[in-house]
Amino acid sequence: MSTLKRTWKVNGQTVPIRAPAGRRLLDVLRDDLGLVGTKESCGEGECGACTVIVDNEPVVSCLIPAGQLPDGTAILTIEGIEKTRIGRLIQRAFLECGAVQCGFCIPGMVVSSYALLVKNPRPSTPAIREGLAGNLCRCTGYTKIIQAVKLAAARLPKRK
Amino acid sequence: MKITETIDIRFPKTLAEALRLQAGEKTRGQLLAGGTDLMVQWASGAPTPERATSIWNLPELDAIEIFDDFIEVGAGVTHAFLRDAAPIHRHLPALVAAAATIGAAQIQARGTLGGNAANASPAGDTAPALLVSGGSVLLASRSGTRTVPLDRFWTAYRRIDAQPDEIIVAFRLPRKGSARERFRKIGTRRAQAISKVMAASRIRIVKGRVTSAAIALGSIAPTPVRLSAVESLLVGQKLTPALIDEAEQLAQATVQPIDDIRSSADYRRWASGRLVRDALENL
C-alpha cells in the first residue's frame, strides 16, 4: 500500500497531505485536516452531504481516493466558502429564506449552490433544481433552498 | 482503516505507463477512472482487489476530436465535459442527453464515458446512445491497439470484450448527419436516478421513408441491446401510425426483461414498446 505525499491547496492554504492512496478525500478532510463541516451520510455518492469543490467542479468526496488528486489540487470546503463573496451571499440568503432546518445537508447544499452560481450566475429555477439535485435534504422540501439560491444570485454583482 | 485504504492504487502519469502496469493483470476491476461506480461497489462490501491502477486524468484519454465522419471521444471524458462540449451536441445529441441524466452534477463531474462502458451495467446510461451511433471502442494494450464494434462490446451481464491488460482509450462514434436522434430514460425519480428502462435511437428518413434505423434499449436485458427486429421492420417503410403501432408491439414481443428492485418485468416490457413509439413519433 502506497502512502501519498502531496501538497494541495485547501481553502486557499497550501497543505501537505500524508495518507494511504486509497483514503477517501472525505476522510482526509475530516479526520486528517479536521475539516468536519463536510458531512458523511450515505458513503456512496447518493446524498451529496460530502460535496466539496475540486478544481472548480463539485464532487462527492466520499468517492474520490486521495491519490487521484495531484499536487496543487485546489479544494474548497464549507470552511473556505465563507471566505468568498459568493459564499457569504449564499449563506446569508439561506438564513434569510429559512432554508435551514436540521442543517446536516446544508454544508453540501451551500457548496453545490456555490458551484452552480460560479458557473451560472443567473440560473433559472430548473437550473437551480438541477444544480442541487445531487444533494438530498429530508427536512425542507427544497423550496426555501431554491428561493435562497435565487436570492443570492439576484445579489451577485452585475457583470458588465 | 476504511476498505479502500487497503487497496494498493498506482497512479501512472501517462497511458504508456498505465499499459505497462496493466500488462500482467488478471482482472479488469483494477482499473479505476472517476470512481463513481467502483468506489461505491467497494464501499458496499464487494470484493476488493489488491491493486488498482488509476487512469483518472490521463491526458491521452481526455480529448474529443471531430473528424469528417465521426467523433472520437476519449474514454476519460467526463459526463460534465460532454455536456459542456457544445460543438459535438449536434453530432451526438442522444449521447449528450444520456450523459445529462447520469447522477447529478457531482457524479457527472467524475464519471467518465469509458468508465460507464467498462462498468457494463445493463443500466449504464450512455450505452444505448453509444450503440445507436454504430461506432466502436478503441482498446489499447502493451501489444498494440484494436477496435471492437460497440454492438459486440457488451458480451454478457457485466462482461465486455476486453482483456485484463487492455484499457479503453476512446470511442469512435459516427456523426448522426441527417439522421434524427432521441434519448429517453424512465428512472426511479427525476434526478440522481438509475434507469428502469431507457431508449436511444438514430433514424434517418429520406423522402418519407426510413433509410436506416438504430434503436437500443437499456435496463431490459443483461446487456444494453439493439432492437434489430424493429429496425428491420422500419427500414424502407413510411412511418405511418400503423407501422408505429407494429413497431411498438414488436418491441414488446422481442424483449425479455426481469423483475428487480427498480421495476417489474411487465412494466419494462410495456415501456420498451412505448419508448420505441416515443422515438418514432418525435422524429
Add this chain to the structure above:
Amino acid sequence: MTKPQSPPRRLIGQGMMRVDGDGKVRGTTRYLNDLAYRGLLHGAVVRSPVPRGLLKGITPDPDYDWSGITFVTAADIPGINVVHMHDRTMPLLAELGGEIRYRGEPVGVVAARTPERAAAAAAHIRLDIEVLPPLLTLQEAVAVFKARPGAFDSMKDQSIVKGDLARGFAEADDVLEAEYWAGHQEQLYLENQGLIVFPQKDGSILVEGSIQCPYFPVHELNDPLQLPPEKIRVRQTPIGGAFGGKEDYPTMLTGYAALPALKSGRPVKITYERNEDILFTPKRHPVWVRYKTGFKKDGTLTAIECDFLLDGGAYLTLSDVVMFRGILHCALAYRCDNVTIRGRVARTNSMPCGAFRGFGAPQAIWGLESHLDAIAARLGKPPHLYRLQVHARPGDVTPTGQVLSGENGSTACLKLALQRADFARKLKRCSRGRLRRGQAKWYGIGLAFFGHGAAFTGDGEAKFKAKGRVELTRLADGRPGIDIRVSSTEMGQGVHTVFTQIAADALSLDPGRIRFPLADTGLTPNSGPTVASRTTMVVGNVVHRAALDLKRQIESFASRRHFKGAAVELRRSQLVAPGRPPLPFARVARDMLAELGGASGFFQFELPPETKWDQQAFVGDSYPGYSWSANIAEIEIDPLTCEIDVKRVTAVLDIGRVINPVTASGQVEGGLTQALGYALLEKIGTGRNGLYDAARLQTYIIPTARDIPEFDVQFVEYPYTFAPPGAKGLGELPMDGLAPAIANAVEAATGRRIRTLPITPEAIFAALHPAQGAPAS
C-alpha cells in the same frame, strides 16, 4: 385560575431568523461524528442472520485475536433483560435459549478501538440457531387474519365504538367496502443514528448523542442496567434530522453501548452507517385498512366500520400508541353517528416498527381520504362538495364522544384550499383516462381533508405534567440573559427559534439575550418528549408561563430594590415605573444575580379540569386540540409511460397561532415532501431472508430538488386559547394527507383508483392493463 394577560406581541407571528442557523450554514455546528474524543471504543452489534429461530449457542471464534476487544451478550446484562417500552417484553439482547424474532435482532455487542476492528470481530462470533419458519410481512399476517382469525397474533387490540353500527347500515341506501395498503417508510434523517455512553466513576452513565427524546433512555433502561433514572444522564448533541426515527430507537442503542461501556470501563460509541441504519432501525408501520361504509342517497354517512391493522414487527415497543393514534383518526374528520373501529397490531418476524412523523395518522388518513372520494364517486357528487357537506366542524361529536370546540378551522381550511387551487373549475378538466383537447398528458386534481389530534392522546398530558424553567443567568459575554430549560429537542423543526420568540415576548426582552441550551437531563426539567405535535402547543405554553413567572420575579425585585415599592413593569428590556426614569434590564438583572444568585420561573402544564378520558373504553376527549388541513394535488401522468408529475400542491392548515410563519411553512413544505415520497417513490420490501430490499440510498428513493412540486402553503389561525400563545400541533400534519390527495388525483387523471402505496408508474400501468400487469396487491 385566571389566565395571564398576554404582553404586546412583538416577535410571535414574525419570521424571525433561526437562532441555530449560523453554525449550520457555516458548517461549524458539531454533530456527534464531528466531536473528537480520545480513548473511545467503537461498538458493533452482532445480529441474528435469520428472521426466526432458537438461539442455542454464541461462540467467539477461538482462532481469532480477541485482545483489546470487549464482547457482551445477554449474560452481561446487570439486571433484567428487558427494555421497558410499553409492555416489557422485548429483550435488550436475545437470550441464549430464547427465540430470535427478527433478522438482525441483536445477540451481542463487540467493542474495539476502531469501528473496522469491531466490525471484523463481530463477524467472528458464531451463532448456533435452530431455524424456525418466519411470518415476515403484513401481507402474510392479513392472510391469516382473513382466513383463520383465531390464529392471528395481535400484540394489542383496541376498539372505538360510537352509536349502533347495525342500525347505521340498516339506515343506509348504499354500502361501499374497500381495502387500502401501505408499506414501510424510512425516516431517512441525513445524520445516521449514533451516541456515546461514558461510564462514570460512581457507576452511573452519561450518554451523548443524536437523541430526540433525552428522557427516554433515562426511564426505559433502569431494569436491564440496574441504574435508577438519576444515574442515567443524557445530553443531546445537535440532531441531523429525526422525524420520530430517533424517538424510540436511541433507547435501544444506549443499551447496546452501555453494556460494553460498563464492562470495559471505557466510553463506547456506536454510530451506524447508512446501510445498517436503514436495515436495522424502526420504520413507519405498514398498514392494511378496510372500510365498510353505509350512506344515504343524499350523502349522509350512516355507518363507518373500519379494521385498522398495523405491522408492529417482532415486539410491541410503542406500536400500541401508534395504533391508538391511527384509530382515533380513522373516522375523525367526518360526521357519522354510528362508528366501529377495530385496531390491531400484528406481530411479524421483522424489525419492530416505531415512530415516524404522523404516528399512525397518515396510515388512517390514507385509507379514509381515498375511501371518501370513492363514496363521493358512487354518489355522483364532486369530491369537494361532498367533503363540504359531511366534514366535521365545531359542535360535532367525534367517534370517542368528544365535542369539537370552536377553535377549529376545518371549514376554513377546506374553503380556502378549494378557492386557492381553483378546484371546482379544474376538476372539470380532469382526463379520467382520455386526453382532452389541448392535453398532452393526463391531468388530475385531488383533494384530501383531515384533522390531527395535537399532543399526547387522551389524558396523557394531564398525567405527564410537562415541566419547564426559564432562568435568569449570565450568558457567555458575562452580561445577564435568559436560559430556556425544557427538554424539547431541536431537530430542525425550529423549536429553539420559536421558544426564543415566545420567551422574548413574554419577558419583553431582546431575543439576543435568550439562550436555549441543548437538552441535558441533568439540568433540564422533563417537559416531555419532542413528539406528537405537542411541543409548540404544550411546551410552548410552559415556556410562556415560566417566562411570565420570571418576569414577575424580576419586576418585584426591581420594585423592592430600585423603585421603592412602586409598581414596575419589564417592558422592552427596561424596568419602568410611572413617574420614574426607567432602568435597563441588564442593570436590574445584574443586581438580582448578585443578591439572589439567580432566579428562575417555573411552570407545569395542566389540561383543563373538565377534560375527560376513559382509556379502557376509549371514550372522551381524545386530544386537547385539533389541527386541520386540506391538501390539493395537481398532477400530470404521461400516457406514454405512466410517469407521474406532481405539478402543484396547495396546503391550507389551521395550526392555531402561527408563531413563526417561515419555520412553519418550512415544516409544511418538508412534511409534504416526505408525504410525496410516501405517495410515489419510497418503496421498501422484505426479502425471504428477512432483510429489507432497499437498504441503501441508491435503492431507497426519496425526492430530490427536481421531484418537488410548486407549493402553495397558507395558514388560517384558530388559536388554542387555553394555552397561550395558542399554537396547536404542526409537525405531523403535513405528512398526513398528501398521499390520498395524490391517489385521488391519479383517479381523476386515469379513471383508476390505486389502493396501495407507493403509487408507481408500474402500479398505474398494472391498473390500466390488468391483463398484462400483476394486480396492485
